[in-house]
Each structure stands twice: as structure tokens, then as C-alpha cells.
Amino acid sequence: EAKLFPELDYMLFSRDVLRKRQKEAEMLLKLNECVDRNFCDFHIVIQPIVDAQSGAISKGEALLRWVYKGRTAAPDEFIPLLEKSRLIIPTGKWIFEQAVKACKVIVNYIPDFKLSFNVSYLQVTDESLFPFMRETLEKYGVSGKNMIIELTETHFDSMPEVMLRWLENCKSLGMEFALDDFGNGYSSLNFLFQYPTDIIKIDRGLVREIQKSEKNLQFLKAIVCACHHAGKSVCIEGVETEQELAVVRDTQCDYIQGYYFYSPEELDDLYDLLAHTDTANRLETSGV
Numbered sequence: 001e002a003k004l005f006p007e008l009d010y011m012l013f014s015r016d017v018l019r020k021r022q023k024e025a026e027m028l029l030k031l032n033e034c035v036d037r038n039f040c041d042f043h044i045v046i047q048p049i050v051d052a053q054s055g056a057i058s059k060g061e062a063l064l065r066w067v068y069k070g071r072t073a074a075p076d077e078f079i080p081l082l083e084k085s086r087l088i089i090p091t092g093k094w095i096f097e098q099a100v101k102a103c104k105v106i107v108n109y110i111p112d113f114k115l116s117f118n119v120s121y122l123q124v125t126d127e128s129l130f131p132f133m134r135e136t137l138e139k140y141g142v143s144g145k146n147m148i149i150e151l152t153e154t155h156f157d158s159m160p161e162v163m164l165r166w167l168e169n170c171k172s173l174g175m176e177f178a179l180d181d182f183g184n185g186y187s188s189l190n191f192l193f194q195y196p197t198d199i200i201k202i203d204r205g206l207v208r209e210i211q212k213s214e215k216n217l218q219f220l221k222a223i224v225c226a227c228h229h230a231g232k233s234v235c236i237e238g239v240e241t242e243q244e245l246a247v248v249r250d251t252q253c254d255y256i257q258g259y260y261f262y263s264p265e266e267l268d269d270l271y272d273l274l275a276h277t278d279t280a281n282r283l284e285t286s287g288v
């Protein structure tokens with residue numbers, strides 16, 4: 001069917017694309033500046049993760065934030081740009097160092113605390129990443145045992161050799177490996193059983209699903225059970241309400257991350273919280 005104004009369609013489309021490109025170019029310029037100026041507009045926040053039974057804080061996840069045009073941009077808006085431009089490589093090292101520094105403070109309150117950090121595949125292709133990580137841990141006197149690597153499998157169904165080698169190096173320092181966003185559509189059972197995965201993080205999408213039917217809940221329970229049989233622990237992400245908590249607890253998962261317990265916190269707020277919270281006491285009040 002012939003269009004009356006085909007060129008109009010084209011113009012509307014291209015103007016949208018152009019606007020998006022301009023926005024991205026502008027962001028990229030600022031991201032470059034930020035990296036050049038010692039990552040000045042970046043900071044990490046940490047979301048505490050609780051033990052599913054006791055509710056006590058036992059882990060945390062470091063999440064990147066970028067102050068851009070007077071507001072805090074969400075990682076989903078700019079991490080893809082950092083990846084496309086390869087700026088994620090220097091930025092990833094900086095994030096790791098920030099995470100290690102924060103972890104050093106937190107273990108004063110919770111000695112066996114573990115802090116996880118997210119890694120993009122591109123970072124792993126950089127040979128200098130592992131030596132940098134080892135030296136950074138040494139520099140701050142933090143044990144690898146207090147750190148957890150989070151990887152999403154997203155772009156491949158088998159793990160590239162370079163990633164496997166890097167993971168094994170990191171694990172030799174005591175770090176654990178968590179598979180992030182399990183159940184978001186990309187996950188394969190390879191990652192559960194073939195690779196040296198210690199923790200499975202269930203995507204919050206699945207938590208929404210279990211609200212919908214009993215069958216979905218049974219499915220989730222089966223996943224948790226399979227992980228436990230394979231010797232892996234399970235963290236369920238995105239628990240926001242009391243109803244969700246009740247259902248999620250019912251799966252026998254090990255850890256819970258979600259706004260119901262804690263949101264990602266600015267570091268000063270987190271340190272304050274830890275200084276004023278008796279983690280041992282939390283165990284008692286929850287009856288464990």
C-alpha cells in the first residue's frame with residue numbers, strides 16, 4: 001500500500017533517532033570528562049543483603065551512580081554507554097577500588113561481611129584487571145574472602161575462556177562468584193552446574209511472577225532446591241512487600257535483597273546505620 005507522505009514517516013523516525021544520538025553523544029562527552037577528572041561525578045552506593053532466616057545484614061552489593069545534569073542517573077541509562085565506549089574498563093577498576101575501601105570499613109562492624117560488585121564482560125578482556133585487583137586488596141588489607149564477583153551471562157551461552165581464567169584467578173584469592181539476574185531470559189543451566197558459580201541471584205522479574213500463580217512458586221522452589229543440591233546458595237532480588245517476603249521465605253532461599261529491607265544506601269548513611277544497629281541483637285529479636 002502506497003503511503004501518502006512516505007518522506008514524513010522517514011523524517012519523524014530520523015528526528016527521533018537524531019535526538020537519541022545527540023543525547024547519547026552529550027552523555028558520552030560528560031562520561032569521558034568524568035573519567036578524565038578522576039571519576040569525579042561517579043560514586044558507589046551499597047545495598048545491604050540480608051540472611052533470609054534471621055534478617056541480619058550479611059552481604060551487600062556495590063552499585064554505581066552518576067551525577068549528571070543535577071540528578072543521579074540510573075545505571076541502565078549509562079552503563080551501556082560506558083561499555084560501548086570501553087570506558088567501563090578504567091571505570092570498573094575504579095569501582096572495584098571504591099568497593100574494597102568501603103568493605104574495609106564494613107568488616108569492622110560485620111567481620112564476615114561480603115561485598116559484591118558487578119563486572120561487565122569487556123573488563124575481563126583486560127589483562128591488567130586481575131593484577132590490579134590483587135594489588136588493591138593488598139593495598140587496603142582486605143581479604144578476597146570479603147568480596148563477591150557478580151556477572152550476568154547476557155551475551156553468551158558458554159563462558160569465554162578468558163572469563164573462566166579470570167574467574168579462577170579471582171577465586172584463588174578467596175572471592176566468590178555470583179551469577180546475576182538468573183531467570184531474566186538469558187540464563188542457561190550451564191551456569192548453574194558447569195561453571196564455578198557459588199551463588200545464584202534470582203532476578204526480580206521472577207519474584208513478580210510468583211505472585212501470579214502457584215505454579216510459578218513451585219518452579220522457583222525447584223530452582224532453589226536444584227541450586228542447593230549443587231552446593232550453591234541462592235539470593236532472591238527485588239523483594240519489596242511483606243507478601244513477597246512471605247512467599248520468598250517459603251522457597252528456602254539463603255539471602256534476600258530488596259527495598260523491603262534496604263535500598264541502596266549512600267556510604268555515610270550505611271556506616272551510620274551499621275554503627276547504630278546491633279546485628280547480633282537482630283538475630284535474637286527474629287528468634288534465631
Ligand code: C2E
Pocket residue numbers: 047062063064074075076079095118119120150180181204237238239240257258259260264
Ligand atoms: P543488578 O546488578 O541486578 O543490581 C540490582 C538492581 O536492582 C539495582 O538497580 C538495585 O537498586 C535494584 N533493586 C534492588 N532491590 C530492588 C527492589 O526491591 N525493587 C526494585 N524495583 N529494584 C531493586 P541499579 O542500581 O539501578 O542497577 C541496575 C543495573 O546496572 C545492575 O543490576 C547492574 O546490572 C548494573 N550496574 C550497577 N552498578 C554497576 C557497576 O558498578 N558495574 C557494572 N558493570 N554494572 C553495574
Ligand code: MG
Pocket residue numbers: 061118150180
Ligand atoms: Mg548485580
Ligand code: MG
Pocket residue numbers: 180181201203237
Ligand atoms: Mg541482579
Ligand code: MG
Pocket residue numbers: 152180181
Ligand atoms: Mg545485572
